[in-house]
Amino acid sequence: xxxxxxxxxxxxGLVIFLVFLWVVIGYSIIIRQSRYVTRSKIDAFFIQKLSxxxxxxxxxxxxxxxHNDQTIAIKLNNGRxxxxxxxxxxxxxxxxxxxxxxxxxxxxxxxxxxxxINKKIKKQxxxxxxxxxxxSYELDLKSHLTCIKPLIxxxxxxxxxxxxxxxxxxxxxxxxxxxxxxxxxISLWQQxxxxxxxMDYFPIxxxxxxxxxxxxxxxxGIELLIRLIRRFEMHAYKNYVIExxxxxxxxxxxxxxxxxxxxxxxxDQLYKIENLLxxxxxxxxPIRISQLIALQQVPTNKEKQHGNN
Amino acid sequence: xxxxxxxxxxxxxxxxSIMQRYLVADTLTFSLAQRFFEVEELLKKQNVDLVITDLxxxxxxxxxxxxxxxxxxxxVPIIVTCHMDHTSIKAEIELLGATTSIPFPLKLSKLKAxxxxxx
Numbered sequence: 001x002x003x004x005x006x007x008x009x010x011x012x013g014l015v016i017f018l019v020f021l022w023v024v025i026g027y028s029i030i031i032r033q034s035r036y037v038t039r040s041k042i043d044a045f046f047i048q049k050l051s052x053x054x055x056x057x058x059x060x061x062x063x064x065x066x067h068n069d070q071t072i073a074i075k076l077n078n079g080r081x082x083x084x085x086x087x088x089x090x091x092x093x094x095x096x097x098x099x100x101x102x103x104x105x106x107x108x109x110x111x112x113x114x115x116x117i118n119k120k121i122k123k124q125x126x127x128x129x130x131x132x133x134x135x136s137y138e139l140d141l142k143s144h145l146t147c148i149k150p151l152i153x154x155x156x157x158x159x160x161x162x163x164x165x166x167x168x169x170x171x172x173x174x175x176x177x178x179x180x181x182x183x184x185x186i187s188l189w190q191q192x193x194x195x196x197x198x199m200d201y202f203p204i205x206x207x208x209x210x211x212x213x214x215x216x217x218x219x220x221g222i223e224l225l226i227r228l229i230r231r232f233e234m235h236a237y238k239n240y241v242i243e244x245x246x247x248x249x250x251x252x253x254x255x256x257x258x259x260x261x262x263x264x265x266x267x268d269q270l271y272k273i274e275n276l277l278x279x280x281x282x283x284x285x286p287i288r289i290s291q292l293i294a295l296q297q298v299p300t301n302k303e304k305q306h307g308n309n
Numbered sequence: 310x311x312x313x314x315x316x317x318x319x320x321x322x323x324x325x326s327i328m329q330r331y332l333v334a335d336t337l338t339f340s341l342a343q344r345f346f347e348v349e350e351l352l353k354k355q356n357v358d359l360v361i362t363d364l365x366x367x368x369x370x371x372x373x374x375x376x377x378x379x380x381x382x383x384x385v386p387i388i389v390t391c392h393m394d395h396t397s398i399k400a401e402i403e404l405l406g407a408t409t410s411i412p413f414p415l416k417l418s419k420l421k422a423x424x425x426x427x428x
Binding site for chain 2: 041045046048050051054055088091092094095096097098
């Protein structure tokens with residue numbers, strides 16, 4: 001009797017487990033199916049919208065069949081849909097040429113992406129906020145600049161990093177004017193991101209903003225400027241880098257040494273460095289600075305040949 | 310006018326669909342493919358008059374892929390679209406066997422003109 005009851009309990013348990021498993025599988029299939037339908041609808045909307053917009057923005061004869069399409073409506077009411085729709089626009093804007101700079105922004109407004117991003121930027125939660133900033137600069141939504149600007153010194157590291165990159169993408173070299181306003185240090189990784197964004201999108205330095213930025217007193221700001229001088233090979237600013245050898249912050253003086261090692265220095269500049277060493281006994285890196293002087297004084301093979309002749 | 314069959318290959322279906330929608334004409338029939346095996350399957354079933362393809366495709370290396378297209382479709386124009394705009398790269402793509410290459414970002418009008426030129 002006891003054995004029978006035990007077997008009955010095990011069988012019942014197994015049945016319950018199998019039913020639970022089927023429910024989970026069924027639910028997963030329904031969710032996947034519904035996601036597939038939603039994505040197909042979003043795809044269809046953007047294919048229709050973008051083929052029309054690209055044709056119009058290039059002042060081309062818009063094929064008549066594009067005008068006759070039935071309008072597809074989409075609702076981007078959650079983060080997953082918004083991310084999917086935005087990823088389409090990010091991919092497509094690099095693929096097709098448009099003479100209308102505001103075309104993607106227009107499409108964003110008409111599709112509801114703009115409104116959703118705007119809502120997310122104002123949220124308290126750091127993750128949607130950072131994602132909305134990222135989407136704003138990737139989609140070139142210039143009107144979000146006013147919301148992004150106050151976030152450059154946000155307490156959350158990801159939010160302020162994205163806001164800083166956003167300003168770089170929208171303003172280019174002009175964004176260097178925010179350096180004195182920054183409250184938190186800029187990590188090396190973030191400095192590299194800023195430099196690479198400037199290199200990709202604004203390859204010609206704007207010296208007006210560079211000169212203004214040199215007034216910054218933030219050690220991390222100075223570090224960034226030194227790295228910019230090297231990346232963009234701004235030889236006219238070598239003296240600024242030399243002055244930073246005596247900076248009390250170890251990271252700044254180390255960065256200055258690294259950068260000067262990659263530059264050719266003339267006799268005057270070397271003399272200035274030697275003077276710095278004697279005048280400032282508290283300089284952070286006396287040995288490395290001496291090595292730098294020695295390295296610069298070693299004649300290159302070319303110079304040796306020239307000397308022999 | 311004789312009907313022409315165009316094959317558009319791009320890993321991004323949105324990109325190939327936008328191209329197709331813009332290029333649609335009464336005399337043109339289009340097929341879209343995203344991966345190499347789809348290209349293989351389509352070419353088994355259908356004769357193609359022109360191919361517009363991305364340089365990179367899932368399932369095969371670029372060199373092998375262009376060689377495959379050349380072998381399967383001798384005398385058929387192959388227009389390659391790619392994200393690298395450099396004269397040496399353009400020459401290299403043509404050396405591989407492509408008829409011509411158009412860099413991204415792509416001007417739809419240029420694509421249409423190229424299509425008309427080779428058909």
